[in-house]
Amino acid sequence: MLGSLIAVLGTLLGSVSTHLFQQRATERTEARAREGLLRQERLAAYSGFAAAVTELKRAVVTVRLRRSDPAALDAALAEADRLGALAETARFRLLLVSGRPEPLADAAFACVGALHEAADRSDLRDREAEFETAVAAFIAAAADRLAVAPRSAR
Template sequence: MNTILASAVAVVGTLIGSWSTYLFQRRTVERTEAANREERLRQERLAAYSAYAGAVTDLKRALITLWFRRRRTPGDEELAAAQLESDRLGAVAESAAFRLRLVADEPVLRPLMEAISAELGEIVHAEDRQAVIAIEARFEQAVTAFIDAAAAQVR
């Protein structure tokens, strides 16, 4: 009888040990998967923030080029090429903004993105070169504020 009882206790002990090992391994796997998901999301956000900042900076450059070309020789082929390039880069920037909102729709970033867009929109209305320089400085400040806020989101 003692042997049967000892065997039963051993079996129960083995089952409890196996069950607890399973539970610990399952929790470890769940934590690892959650950490991997978080890291992938962080990487996607980082890529989206970088792509957006790069796209709006390229767009700013193209809009300034277009501004200068309009004042130099309106109607020439360079002006048409500059218009096409600014349109293309505008679409790239818009696409980057859409992706950013899908991956990281952070409320703190929305007004910063709006400030960037507002400065971009002002470039075409600039009266003279000094106005362009002032708009460009405000644009750079807006992009810096965006990058600082975005960096805080991925830390």
């Protein structure tokens, strides 16, 4: 009788411990999956912002170059306005997904605004170079953030 009781208790203990180990493994797998999804969302937000702000820069430069042609200027202004709204939306999404301030994104966005104030084509080229530098810094920082190992793997 005692032997049977010990066998039953051993079986129950084994079942409970197996259940606990499986539950932990499932939780770890789910946490890794969440981290992977969050990383994909961040990648999409960072790359989406970089693409949107670059398209906006192109449109702003087009506006600057078409100032002497009123018919072409109206279309260029409309396109720049549309792309400005898309870039702002991408910036908001980036802030939501990253969960923290993004000063390098703000700097790249500010460089686009500075293009409006270019005095001549030489100044415009200089400001475009500043924009490219700002976007490169943003992308490098984003790549560093995305390369960090997820918390559950540490």
